[in-house]
Structure formats: C-alpha cells, structure tokens
Amino acid sequence: MVKRVYNFFAGPATLPFSVIEEASKNVLEFENLGFSILEISHRAKEFDNVIKQAQKDVKELMGLGDDYHVLFLQGGASLQFHMIPLNLMGSGKPALYINTGAWSKKAIKESQLLNKENTKVVASSEDKNFSYIPKDFTLDKNASYLHITTNNTIFGTEYHYIPETGDVPLIADMSSDILSRKLDFKKFALIYAGAQKNLGPAGTTLVVIRDDMVKRCENKTLPTLLNYKTHVDKESLFNTPSVFAVYVVHLVLKWIKEEMGGLENVEKYNRKKADLLYSAIDEMSDFYRGTAEKDSRSLMNVTCRLPNEELEKKFVSEAAERDLIGLKGHRSVGGIRASIYNAFPYEGVEKLVDFMKEFRKNN
Numbered sequence: 001m002v003k004r005v006y007n008f009f010a011g012p013a014t015l016p017f018s019v020i021e022e023a024s025k026n027v028l029e030f031e032n033l034g035f036s037i038l039e040i041s042h043r044a045k046e047f048d049n050v051i052k053q054a055q056k057d058v059k060e061l062m063g064l065g066d067d068y069h070v071l072f073l074q075g076g077a078s079l080q081f082h083m084i085p086l087n088l089m090g091s092g093k094p095a096l097y098i099n100t101g102a103w104s105k106k107a108i109k110e111s112q113l114l115n116k117e118n119t120k121v122v123a124s125s126e127d128k129n130f131s132y133i134p135k136d137f138t139l140d141k142n143a144s145y146l147h148i149t150t151n152n153t154i155f156g157t158e159y160h161y162i163p164e165t166g167d168v169p170l171i172a173d174m175s176s177d178i179l180s181r182k183l184d185f186k187k188f189a190l191i192y193a194g195a196q197k198n199l200g201p202a203g204t205t206l207v208v209i210r211d212d213m214v215k216r217c218e219n220k221t222l223p224t225l226l227n228y229k230t231h232v233d234k235e236s237l238f239n240t241p242s243v244f245a246v247y248v249v250h251l252v253l254k255w256i257k258e259e260m261g262g263l264e265n266v267e268k269y270n271r272k273k274a275d276l277l278y279s280a281i282d283e284m285s286d287f288y289r290g291t292a293e294k295d296s297r298s299l300m301n302v303t304c305r306l307p308n309e310e311l312e313k314k315f316v317s318e319a320a321e322r323d324l325i326g327l328k329g330h331r332s333v334g335g336i337r338a339s340i341y342n343a344f345p346y347e348g349v350e351k352l353v354d355f356m357k358e359f360r361k362n363n
C-alpha cells in the first residue's frame, strides 16, 4: 500500500485511487501489448479506442447529441481564453463577458487583445471582491457570445443557475466544476475545461463545441492549430494529443459512470461534502468567516478566513501535520481554501471538520 494524504490542492488535484492503480498497471504494460501506454502511437487502434470512448462518454454524461464535438486540446484553459474570441468573435458583434474573478479577467484580457472595443463586460462582482455571482446583466442580442466562468476556483463562488441568453451562444469555462453536477449542457455552445482539476492529470483541455460554432471558423484565416475546425475535422487527432493525459481522463470518465453511477450521484456526493464543510463554517462563524455569499457558494472550492493571518498560517501547517494538505488560499486572496472535487473523499472532509473544531478550541 502507498501512503495517501488528503489532498485539498486546487489543481492539479486528487484523483480516484482506483484510476491511479489502473493507470500505473498500464504504464508498465498496456493491455498485454508488450509496451507501455507511455509508448503507444496516437495512431494505434488501441489508442483510437481510448479517445473515441472518452469522447463518447463526455457526450453521454452531458446528454449531448451529434451536433456537438468533443476535443482534447493542449495549451490549457488559458489558450481557450484566446482561441474563443479568435474563432468566434464576429466583426461588429460584441463578445460579452461576466467578470466573476481572476480567471474571468484573464479571459477578458485575451479578448481585449484581439479587439478592445468589441469586448464588453456586461456584469461584474468585483465591487465586492468577487464574493458573489451577479444575477443581472444586459444582453446585446447582436452579440457573438456570452462568456461565463461557472466556478471561480480562487474566490470559491459558483453559478447555481444558467444565464438565459436566447439566441446568443453561451460559452463557459468549467475548468473547476466540469462534470461535478447535473446541468442542462445543451444550453451551451462551447464548454471548456483544463483537465487537471476535476477530470484527470495536467496536460489536456476538454473542449465541447457545437456545430454552429464550428461553422463560424470555416472561413477564418488562422494558424492551423488554433482553428477549432482543424480539430473537429480530425476528431481531435490532427496532431499528437497528450496521449497519457487523455488516457487517464478516459479512466476518470469510466469511474464517473461505473463506480460513481453517473452525474446525479456525483452531485449528491459533492453536495454532501460541501454541506458538511459549510455547516461547520457557519456553526463556528465567530472563528471561521466564509468569504462567498451563501447563495453563490462553490461546491468545489470552499474558502474562508480566520481571525488573522498568523492563525491562518498556523492552521495550514498544523493541518498538514495531520495529512490534510493544500489548504492555503490562493496567493491573491489569502485565507484558507479547501478544494473538494469529485474524487475528494468524504472522510477527508470529516477529518478537516474535526481539525477545525480542535483548532478553534486551542486558539
């Protein structure tokens, strides 16, 4: 047996141990082929089966039909910040953004780099240090798209509704809450997520794109690799993908389907973990101060402050001594952050709550 600590890091993050075991076997030898998954050609039929199955599973879990395409790209969610306006912003048709935190800001910046006047921030929660999800925004019906960040990894807020955008395509960065709950995924024209938070190891980025968005890229003169159409036409095998990362994502998708029993159960499990942790924060609110407004609280990243920074430091280091690691908040906001993605075990949250009680009593 290997030693497993409770890993609260925001990403790369904890993965199901059964997936790690399966992957490690196949690192030694992949499916009795006499070579490792690390050595396989991306053109081999055995890998083709892996990526096709992963694409199929994403669609199945999201309830999407053949008008959607599933891609595994490189460059992280950060490259998507630029690829989206590059491919999908039309001239004179503004690209709309809702600013809910650091990652939204980066997406906005990349759009502004392409066309400042055509990039419009239609709502923002920056007035209250990104502690909530704005409810109202003005929708320009002529817009190219509206972009949102469904879960704000750093500030610990999450959309609990899907903005109504009529005919304006809705685009979402779901890097930190992808496949963590049931959603009407058909409401989105494009969904993207770096794999390293909720879906697998670092190295690949999931992009789910609808036909009408692909059409928009058809006549664009863009670098080949930056055009969505290139990847859709070649079913995500235009060039060498991150073979190992895609393989592990495939195992995680299988885990969601077979071991967890689908998204409904994943959501139940995530709610149970988040409820336990938020209840603890609320019950000890004289000591732990939640930073997100209650109706915007994230099920994935739970953030709070302690009475002072000295205590926050002490909390993080004493927790680590109990094998509860990665609890330091993002350097831009401070405080404590517990990332409890799909694969994070309930027992780890129980351990954290016990430690929180003890720490409050002793300090």
Ligand SMILES: *Cc1c(COP(=O)(O)O)cnc(C)c1O
Pocket (backbone or CB within 6 Å): 011, 075, 076, 077, 078, 079, 103, 149, 151, 152, 153, 173, 174, 175, 176, 194, 195, 197, 205
């Ligand atoms: C982590 C994160 C990103 C950045 O992803 P990279 O793959 O490192 O580029 C973008 N958006 C959100 C919401 C994130 O949590």
